Amino acid sequence: MNQLLSRPPLATDSMSDDELYTLIMNMDWNRSGVGYMPDLDVMGPPPVYHIRPYTLVAKHVAFDPWTEVYAMHHVQQHTTIPIPQVHRVIPDQRDGGRGFWLIMDFIEGECLLEAWPKLSWWRRFQVVCTLRSYIQQLHRAPLPSPDIPGPSDGTGRSFPCLGNHFDDGAGPFSTYAAMAAWHDHQNHRFQVLLHQQGVKRIWQYSKFDQSLPLVFCHFDLHMRNIMLDKNNRVWLIDWAFAGAYPAWFEYIPLGSTVKTANPMFSLPRSFAWFIGFIVGGCCAPWYYDNYIGDFYLRIESYRKRLIDSDYFVKQGIDPKLWQPADVARPSLSHVMVQRCFDIVYDTLLVVRGLFVPS
Structure with a gap:
């Protein structure tokens, strides 16, 4: 899979993997880092380095790289979204080959x-319209396995879901229903924890909504993963979390930066206004505000605790008092309003296209 798509030859093509690896190891790591923002990168710089003097970067990944490679290849095949091309995948010899280096285009x-x-x-409006069109293309792209959520390598295998509320990984899930059950189980664990801590009124939660189909999502869409090149072209980068999810999952990384209490990590307000427009079409803000927004905090509350899933049964508590009675789903009127907005939004895309030919 090292040569994924046809392309012009590169100066590094004649190098062996060992020679290219030596070039990476001999880089000036401090000078070659890409995208480092000290105020935001409190855990250190992103593991992406410019391989000078070439127009390439080396990105270090600590897990299986082939789902990210496949996602990028899939996007290049089925959309017109500008993304970096992966040219080579090289094992990192420092840790016995458990890590890898992805050699990709450098976007200036x-x-x-x-x-x-x-x-x-006006330029901001152009950018958000472009992003909306990109998300529409992504969500229309075919899925290699329509009922298997999460990342894919195109073989039909299931892989752990990574990022956002999945944190270090959940699954792998062989079916959509299995992923929905995982979400329900996390909420149930939080429900048990509250009762164990003395909260007399049993906290109620709604079941995960499986009514929306899985679509191909970037799932790490935020302002640092959107690039403007020197020609003002909009690129999407960092496809490590990409996979098959409900369309509203695309809103999660954007919504979390809107809702954060830490101003250092929040989106500019003038961009936050547009995120519903960018994602669109799936009542994503409703799902975020009414279901997933506090999900990560609930998981954090019991992460290191052993919680008995049969707790309420063993306590002899009536199932009607603790089992979910409804599904987390927006009302029909909310859905219809969203569809009206989408008609207006897509009209704006058409108008924008009249003035800015693609």
Whole structure:
């Protein structure tokens, strides 16, 4: 899979993997880092380095790289979204080959978080319209396994879901229903924890909504993973978490930065206004506000605790008092309003296209 798509030859093509690995190891790591923002990267710089003097970067991944490689290949095959091309995958010899280096195109430009304050309002509108069209393309792309959620390598295997509320990984899930059951189980564990801590009124939760189909999602869409190159072209980068999820999952990384109490990590307000427009079509803000927004905090509350899933049964508590009675789903009127907005939004895309030919 090292040569994924046809492309012009590169100066590094004649190098062996060992020679390219030596080049990576001999880089000036401090000078070659890409995308480092000290105020935000409290855990250290991103593991992405410019391989000078070439127009390539080396990205270190600590887990199976082939799902990210497949996701990028899939996007290149089925959409017109500009993304870096993966040219080679090299085992990291420092840890017995458990880690890998992805050798990809270097995109010369700025991430949207840096560029946004400098953009005119008209240019901002162009960017968010472009992003909406990208998300629409992604969600229309075919899935290799339509009922298997999470990342894929195209073989039909299931892989752990990574990122956002999945944190270090959950699953793998062989079916959509299995992923839904995982969400329900996490809420049930929180329900048990509250009761064990003396909260007399049993906390109620709604079941995960499986009515929406799985679609291909980037699942790490935020302003640092959106690039503007020197020609003002919009790129999407970092596909490590990409996979098959309900369309509203695309909103989660954006919503979490809107709702954060830490201003250092929050989105610019002028960009936050547009995130419903960008994701669109799936009542994503409703799902975030009414279901998933506090999910991660619930998981954190019991992460290191052993919680008996049969707790309420053993306590002899009536199942009607603790089993979920409904599904987390927006009302029909909410859905219809969202569809009306989407008609307006897509009209804006058409109008924008009349003035800015693609």
